[in-house]
Amino acid sequence: MKFIEVLDAELKGIFGDLAIVLTILGGVILYSFLYPQPYAKQSVSALATSIVDYDKSDLSRDIIFSLDATPQIEITRRDFSEMDAKDALTRGEIKAIIVIPKDFKRDVTLQKSPTIAVGADSSYFLIYGGVLEGAMKSILTQGVKVKVASLLKRQVPIVSAKVEYQSFSLKSINLFNPNNSYTQYVVPAVFVLILQQTMLIGLGIFGGGINEKLKQNRVESYLLDTPIWVIYLARFIIFGVIFFIHMLFYFGFSFHYFEISRLAEVGDLLTLGVAFIFSVFSLGIFLGTLFNTREIATPAILLSSLPLVFSAGFVWPLEALPSWIIALSMLVPSTPAIQGFLGLNQMGAEFSAIISHYTLLWIQGVIYLSLALLIGAKRREYTISHTHHHS
Amino acid sequence: MLDALIGSALYEFKDIRGSWYKLLLLTLVPLSLAIVIISIFGGGVVHKMPIVLVDNDHSKLSRLFATHLDASPTMDISYRVTSAKEGIALVQSTKAYGLIIIPNGFEKGVMLHLQPQITAMLNTQYILIGKIITSDLTSIGMKSAAEIDYVQSLAHTQNSTASLATVAPIGIQITPFFNTYKNYFYFLVSALIPAIWQILIVITMLIAIGGMTKERRLGEFFKDRRYTLAKLIGLALPYTLIYTLWGIIFLLYLYSQWSFQGSFTVLIFALFLTVIAYQSVALLLFVTGFDYARSLSLGAVYTAPAFAFLGITFPIYSMNDFALAWRDILPLSHYLQIQISQANYGADIWLESGRLMILASFLVVLIPVVIRFKSYLSKEVL
Numbered sequence: 001m002k003f004i005e006v007l008d009a010e011l012k013g014i015f016g017d018l019a020i021v022l023t024i025l026g027g028v029i030l031y032s033f034l035y036p037q038p039y040a041k042q043s044v045s046a047l048a049t050s051i052v053d054y055d056k057s058d059l060s061r062d063i064i065f066s067l068d069a070t071p072q073i074e075i076t077r078r079d080f081s082e083m084d085a086k087d088a089l090t091r092g093e094i095k096a097i098i099v100i101p102k103d104f105k106r107d108v109t110l111q112k113s114p115t116i117a118v119g120a121d122s123s124y125f126l127i128y129g130g131v132l133e134g135a136m137k138s139i140l141t142q143g144v145k146v147k148v149a150s151l152l153k154r155q156v157p158i159v160s161a162k163v164e165y166q167s168f169s170l171k172s173i174n175l176f177n178p179n180n181s182y183t184q185y186v187v188p189a190v191f192v193l194i195l196q197q198t199m200l201i202g203l204g205i206f207g208g209g210i211n212e213k214l215k216q217n218r219v220e221s222y223l224l225d226t227p228i229w230v231i232y233l234a235r236f237i238i239f240g241v242i243f244f245i246h247m248l249f250y251f252g253f254s255f256h257y258f259e260i261s262r263l264a265e266v267g268d269l270l271t272l273g274v275a276f277i278f279s280v281f282s283l284g285i286f287l288g289t290l291f292n293t294r295e296i297a298t299p300a301i302l303l304s305s306l307p308l309v310f311s312a313g314f315v316w317p318l319e320a321l322p323s324w325i326i327a328l329s330m331l332v333p334s335t336p337a338i339q340g341f342l343g344l345n346q347m348g349a350e351f352s353a354i355i356s357h358y359t360l361l362w363i364q365g366v367i368y369l370s371l372a373l374l375i376g377a378k379r380r381e382y383t384i385s386h387t388h389h390h391s
Numbered sequence: 392m393l394d395a396l397i398g399s400a401l402y403e404f405k406d407i408r409g410s411w412y413k414l415l416l417l418t419l420v421p422l423s424l425a426i427v428i429i430s431i432f433g434g435g436v437v438h439k440m441p442i443v444l445v446d447n448d449h450s451k452l453s454r455l456f457a458t459h460l461d462a463s464p465t466m467d468i469s470y471r472v473t474s475a476k477e478g479i480a481l482v483q484s485t486k487a488y489g490l491i492i493i494p495n496g497f498e499k500g501v502m503l504h505l506q507p508q509i510t511a512m513l514n515t516q517y518i519l520i521g522k523i524i525t526s527d528l529t530s531i532g533m534k535s536a537a538e539i540d541y542v543q544s545l546a547h548t549q550n551s552t553a554s555l556a557t558v559a560p561i562g563i564q565i566t567p568f569f570n571t572y573k574n575y576f577y578f579l580v581s582a583l584i585p586a587i588w589q590i591l592i593v594i595t596m597l598i599a600i601g602g603m604t605k606e607r608r609l610g611e612f613f614k615d616r617r618y619t620l621a622k623l624i625g626l627a628l629p630y631t632l633i634y635t636l637w638g639i640i641f642l643l644y645l646y647s648q649w650s651f652q653g654s655f656t657v658l659i660f661a662l663f664l665t666v667i668a669y670q671s672v673a674l675l676l677f678v679t680g681f682d683y684a685r686s687l688s689l690g691a692v693y694t695a696p697a698f699a700f701l702g703i704t705f706p707i708y709s710m711n712d713f714a715l716a717w718r719d720i721l722p723l724s725h726y727l728q729i730q731i732s733q734a735n736y737g738a739d740i741w742l743e744s745g746r747l748m749i750l751a752s753f754l755v756v757l758i759p760v761v762i763r764f765k766s767y768l769s770k771e772v773l
């Protein structure tokens with residue numbers, strides 16, 4: 001049989017199966033739209049906050065005014081007691097409470113360091129971070145003003161009073177993802193995983209289906225008489241081309257559309273991309289040789305998604321993971337691929353900085369491909385001899 | 392009708408006993424997925440993250456600051472280099488999460504009241520890690536500055552209480568309501584395990600009904616073509632019970648460690664409603680084409696992205712309308728609100744009844760399911 005005929009037969013098999021088409025074409029496009037939606041507004045809006053002001057002085061009003069002016073906080077309520085404010089929190093009307101104690105101004109004047117209490121709904125950790133950041137900044141600024149004023153009272157000249165409020169300053173610079181964008185944080189990594197999972201499911205359904213038909217002795221003849229590697233080569237060309245285009249769509253169009261940074265050199269990105277596609281393809285046909293039916297692939301691969309995301313190191317640091325989880329995650333292409341792609345595209349790393357990830361992808365690919373060739377051939381041999389035996 | 396329900400439940404139960412695949416999906420799979428997630432976030436705290444120090448001053452004061460850094464719970468000075476460029480390269484290859492640069496002349500600047508600047512460059516691509524380090528860094532910066540301030544102002548006033556107050560004229564007390572801040576274990580695990588299990592619930596329902604279609608057992612199962620709904624409920628029942636039981640075990644595990652303010656009965660009722668809501672939606676996905684593999688693909692689209700929409704890692708009030716609508720069609724988002732409000736605020740039952748009603752309303756999809764099944768069963772030769 002000619003190679004072109006094998007290619008044609010594989011194409012018919014893949015595109016004749018609606019479940020596969022739905023996954024490797026429909027799914028890939030749908031997910032690229034669906035996943036970024038929660039973060040589409042990019043930034044976190046202001047938090048509804050209640051103020052409990054027991055002091056009611058000009059100083060407390062100043063503080064409230066500056067709190068309200070911070071982007072993270074919007075004062076929507078004023079309560080007379082903490083109880084009232086807590087009730088509002090339970091009803092979900094507000095997400096944070098700030099309490100200014102009684103005699104606040106007096107204590108500041110007496111230099112007794114009174115304390116402002118800041119509380120936020122910690123059930124949602126981003127909310128908590130937002131209030132904290134906003135409140136800290138604004139209260140610290142007020143604190144500095146008070147301090148400068150008190151230094152001035154002691155007749156320290158204004159210039160040195162201003163400087164003296166802190167002996168040195170600390171400036172934080174955001175390296176990469178300068179706006180703390182959630183889209184930029186989550187989407188690039190999740191997209192790598194989507195590419196992997198959809199390709200694995202597609203290959204898994206296809207491989208499982210072939211095994212099913214082998215067993216029932218109703219498999220297309222080319223699958224019985226063509227060398228295994230020729231079949232896999234044809235399949236690699238089909239899936240490789242489809243997913244290469246998907247990858248260009250994701251890293252090109254989608255990233256542009258969702259305003260995600262693309263710092264990588266195109267050549268570097270494609271080099272890593274080819275290794276990634278090869279590695280995922282190899283794992284996919286390997287899994288395909290193991291599955292007995294068409295329907296096992298989707299459940300098996302789907303259930304692995306969330307554990308894979310959270311062991312890839314971008315949400316939760318690798319340093320905090322137990323070593324057996326790291327070891328398991330290294331068996332899957334998405335782990336080195338996510339780290340490699342984030343390095344190149346989001347952090348502008350040189351290719352040499354991600355070379356270990358790149359190498360691991362090739363190693364995985366070669367191992368899985370060898371296993372697939374071995375098991376695929378054995379499985380076919382076994383079935384052929386088995387069915388012959390019966391007939 | 393009850394006979395039909397019990398009969399089909401027993402039928403499926405027998406099938407489960409004979410199927411390794413279904414047995415695994417009901418026992419080892421949910422257990423091991425939970426163990427993996429729990430192990431990932433095991434510590435719950437981010438501890439000793441590697442950072443790079445660029446000390447261009449080499450003074451007593453710069454060493455003091457470095458000691459403070461190294462003593463912090465979240466940071467570990469794993470690399471010391473001489474240029475920012477080397478430091479950034481280490482961050483780019485994720486060997487470190489940030490670099491701290493102490494400028495040349497730092498100590499001298501402090502002594503001369505020139506307020507020199509320490510620069511921290513943090514990898515904010517990893518938002519969570521970046522946030523943790525930033526907040527720790529801010530407090531270390533304040534502490535070190537205050538320490539130096541204190542010594543200097545002591546020389547001026549010779550009154551230690553008052554000078555301490557001038558150093559920090561206003562204190563901030565941070566109250567995490569519900570006492571869970573800084574421990575990400577609770578945040579993430581309490582939502583992630585339900586998010587994985589909802590995938591499992593939908594999948595097994597599709598396997599139960601899809602497998603039957605594929606093996607051409609539908610005709611046998613719906614023998615007399617009567618009581619379609621009762622038989623479908625019976626088919627789902629073994630899974631409903633076992634997954635609800637898993638849910639209860641999970642909640643007992645979770646709230647044996649974390650405080651729980653509300654009613655466990657309300658929460659378990661919500662859990663049960665969530666399981667049957669998902670099973671109903673799974674049946675709806677199945678009747679779109681009565682095709683096993685294809686319905687699994689639809690189930691994947693429906694359940695896989697759920698976690699992002701829950702509002703746990705990203706707040707609900709910052710989502711756009713589409714995300715909010717998608718969130719609404721996921722039973723899990725309603726369930727999780729109940730879980731959070733029961734655990735944290737102990738919300739009243741009347742406050743919760745609205746959310747419970749929403750969960751129950753998912754059962755409406757059983758109407759088209761039954762209609763589609765009836766017409767399918769009457770037309771097809773099974």
